[in-house]
Each structure stands twice: as structure tokens, then as C-alpha cells.
Amino acid sequence: MKTSRRSILMGSLAALLAPVAVRAQTAPPALAGSELPPGLPQPDETIDLWPDGLPGGENPALTETVIERSRDRLVTDRAVYGITNPRMAVFRPRKPNGAAIMITPGGGYKWVVVDKEGYEVGRRLSALGYTVFVLFYRLPNEGWQDGANVPLADAQRAMRLIRARAQDYGVDPERVAAMGFSAGGHLCADLGTRFDAGVYEPLDAADQLSARPFLAAPIYPVISMTAPNAHPGSRALLVGEDADPKREAAHSPDRNMPEGAPPFFILHAEDDPVVPVENAVLLRAALKAKGIPVETHLFAHGGHGFGLRKAVGKPVEGWLDLFLAWAQAVGFANRY
Structure with missing residues (x-):
């Protein structure tokens, strides 16, 4: 289903009118006792995705580790x-251009990278006027x-909260x-x-909003969950090493392309030694x-993780x- 301006605006109004308790937000991920390099602004503003508790009341015995x-x-x-x-770490531009970008850093589903594919890109884009939200x-x-759908649930919720x-x-x-x-x-x-998959139960007015991004830009992306193109580590952690073809297909974006998908920008290096470039080719073909x-x-030339x-x-x-x-050509925002 394509994003409807009316549905977004009405949903935004509903979210704004709903009573919202003032809550302290969780600080960005930090390494205790570390001394950060000078001249690199760190985000001090975050948005918790699930302030009233995780969907389903789940609470695994985990300790956040950086x-x-x-x-x-x-x-x-x-x-x-x-x-x-x-949560999302926020990079506010000095002069917003009206467009926002939510960044999902990599890490092979083993961890989430903070700097290289998160804060560094966030700083560059916010300097150009974009409001940037780095999603952890x-x-x-x-x-x-429902481990395989947990990242998507967080991403959907994040998109809706940005709009709200x-x-x-x-x-x-x-x-x-x-x-x-x-x-x-x-x-x-x-x-x-x-973006329309029901991977969590709606919680509040924000969940009335669309999770469909205006555009999607996967950079050297993992796409296929099927050998030989699957990245073995991501596949094992997302769907399991023993995943059957049905489960592989359910989590391969090229095999779940709806009619109303947003425009895509895909970029990959052909000499990528980690994620085969065929992932990008498969996604393009599906689009x-x-x-x-x-x-x-x-x-x-470019390799992986650049x-x-x-x-x-x-x-x-x-x-x-x-x-x-x-992005300028598709009407997202002016370049500068």
C-alpha cells in the first residue's frame, strides 16, 4: 500500500493529540571509560522505540555491550x-531541509555498527540539511x-515514530x-x-501511520537468504543454518516485492568479498x-563495508x- 498523504497527516494529528507521558530517553550506546576523539560530535538525543515495554512483554536476559x-x-x-x-540517535541539522533519513547500520546481524555506517554518515547528511535518525x-x-522479524518490527516502529x-x-x-x-x-x-507486514501488535496512535519509506537506499546489501548468494553469517543469525526454502524466501526482499514498493537506490562493489554483488542484481531484477x-x-572496485x-x-x-x-531527482529533497 502506497503512503497516503492524508493517512500520514491524519495519523500525525492523532499522535499529537494523544496524551504522551514525558519520559527520559535511553542514552546512545557508549563504551564505558573510553575517551572519544576530539572534533567528532556525538549525538545526545535519542528516541526510545518502545517506552512502555517491548512487544509481547519480552525481556531476554541480555546486557547491552559496546x-x-x-x-x-x-x-x-x-x-x-x-x-x-x-532506539534512534538523532542528528539535527542547523537548517532542516524538511527531509529525514533513517539509517540502519550493518554488522552481519551479529552486532550493530555505531560509527562507520551510522554516526559518520549521519554527520555528513545532517550537515547538508537532512534530519538523521540512526537506528539501533x-x-x-x-x-x-520471533527473532527473524525483530529487526523489521523495530524498523517499522521507528519509521512511524519519526512521522508521528x-x-x-x-x-x-x-x-x-x-x-x-x-x-x-x-x-x-x-x-x-x-512495510505493511504485521510483525507486531499496534500500541498507540503512531502505529496508525505508514511504515513505507519515501525511498529505500540499501548499500552493499545482504538480500538473498539462499546459497550461493546468501551471506553465511547473516543467514545463520537471521533464519538459521537449517532454514528451509520457504523460510529463506520469506526473508529475502527480492522475493517479497509488492506493487507499491518505494523507489530504490542500490549500490554495490563487484569485488565485494563478503556479500556477493549478485544480491544487488537480484534486488534490481525484482524491482x-x-x-x-x-x-x-x-x-x-570498492570491497565491502567501505x-x-x-x-x-x-x-x-x-x-x-x-x-x-x-534523491533530488525523485523529489525527496534539494541536494544542498
């Missing part, structure tokens, strides 16, 4: 797992009852996009194809078969400019 993978004290490369309080979503193999609070951020509730990387690219594509607008960029920092000095370095130009 690790530092970088050996350079001037460059952080944190990752977080054991997330029981999924629950991981599928950490004891949740659009007025607070100077955002047009229609112009909310999704961007994701690697396994986060799978989540981005899953949201772009299964074309349904007549969904799609922009695709395949680079000969984000912004590892793209420097390579032809793929300009990938964000390509995205911004395309």
Missing part, C-alpha cells in the same frame, strides 16, 4: 550487541520469540527515507518491501519486474553524491 574495533585512538569503530532497548535495532539471534514526531523535527512526514548498509541494507530492503523505479550503481571512510581515494568515494543527486 566494543571498540579500532586501534587508532583518533578513529572510533564501535559496535553494539545485546540491545534490549532499541534488536538482533535476531539473541533470544527473541515530524513537527518536532521540522520534517515533512511524507519525506522519510531509509538507508542501510550490509545486513542493515537487508533491513532497509526488508522495510522497503514488507524492475514490478515496475518500481530503481537506480543501480555497480563499481568494479561506508565513507574506506571509500576515500577510490571511484566509489562519490557514492553519497550519487545518492543525493538521485
Whole structure:
């Protein structure tokens, strides 16, 4: 079902009129005792997705843990797992352009990357006027009852909350996009194809809103859950190593393409040694078969997980400019 301006605006009004208790929000993931590099703004604003408790009252015995993978004290490369309080870290621009982007970082569904595919992209986009929400979503193999759908439930809820609070951020509730990387690219594509899937029971007025993004931008994404194209680690953690063909298909976005999917921007490197480029090709083919607008960029060299920092000095370095130009062409926002 396509996003309806009337449904979004009416839903936003309902959400605004509903009584909302003032609650302290959970701080962004942090590494205790660590000294952060100077000159890198850290988000201090978050939005809890489930302030009244997780759907179904689930409460696995998890401890949120942040690790530092970088050996350079001037460059952080944190990752977080054991997330029981999924939330968004917010990057507000000085001059909002009215468009918002929700980022789902990668991490192979083993953890969620904080810096490389989260904060670094968030800072760059917010400097250009976009309001950015970096989503720290629950991981599928950490004891949740419906583990394979837990990341999607968080992504749907996040999109709806952004729209419900659009007025607070100077955002047009229609112009909310999704961007994701690697396994986060799978989540981005899953949201772009299964935005209407009932993966949790509605809780409040925000859940009356559409979870369909204005556009979806999966970057070097995991797509297929079927060998030989599946990323083994993501597949094992999302659907299980013994998943049958039906379960594989249910969680492969290329095999769940609806007529009303949003426009897609797909980018991948052909020499990716982790996630085969065929994932991007399969997704593009599925979009074309349904007549969904799609922009695709395949680079000969780039590898995997380049984000912004590892793209420097390579032809793929300009990938964000390509995205911004395309976003302008489809009416999402001005480039600058």
C-alpha cells in the first residue's frame, strides 16, 4: 500500500493529540571509560522505540555491550550487541531541509555498527540539511520469540515514530527515507518491501501511520537468504543454518516485492568479498519486474563495508553524491 498523504497527516494529528507521558530517553550506546576523539560530535538525543515495554512483554536476559574495533585512538569503530532497548540517535541539522533519513547500520546481524555506517554518515547528511535518525535495532539471534522479524518490527516502529514526531523535527512526514548498509541494507530492503507486514501488535496512535519509506537506499546489501548468494553469517543469525526454502524466501526482499514498493537506490562493489554483488542484481531484477523505479550503481572496485571512510581515494568515494543527486531527482529533497 502506497503512503497516503492524508493517512500520514491524519495519523500525525492523532499522535499529537494523544496524551504522551514525558519520559527520559535511553542514552546512545557508549563504551564505558573510553575517551572519544576530539572534533567528532556525538549525538545526545535519542528516541526510545518502545517506552512502555517491548512487544509481547519480552525481556531476554541480555546486557547491552559496546566494543571498540579500532586501534587508532583518533578513529572510533564501535559496535553494539545485546540491545534490549532499541532506539534512534538523532542528528539535527542547523537548517532542516524538511527531509529525514533513517539509517540502519550493518554488522552481519551479529552486532550493530555505531560509527562507520551510522554516526559518520549521519554527520555528513545532517550537515547538508537532512534530519538523521540512526537506528539501533534488536538482533535476531539473541533470544527473541520471533527473532527473524525483530529487526523489521523495530524498523517499522521507528519509521512511524519519526512521522508521528515530524513537527518536532521540522520534517515533512511524507519525506522519510531509509538507508542501510550490509545486513542493515537487508533491513532497509526488508522495510522497503514488507512495510505493511504485521510483525507486531499496534500500541498507540503512531502505529496508525505508514511504515513505507519515501525511498529505500540499501548499500552493499545482504538480500538473498539462499546459497550461493546468501551471506553465511547473516543467514545463520537471521533464519538459521537449517532454514528451509520457504523460510529463506520469506526473508529475502527480492522475493517479497509488492506493487507499491518505494523507489530504490542500490549500490554495490563487484569485488565485494563478503556479500556477493549478485544480491544487488537480484534486488534490481525484482524491482524492475514490478515496475518500481530503481537506480543501480555497480563499481568494479570498492570491497565491502567501505561506508565513507574506506571509500576515500577510490571511484566509489562519490557514492553519497550519487545518492543525493538521485534523491533530488525523485523529489525527496534539494541536494544542498
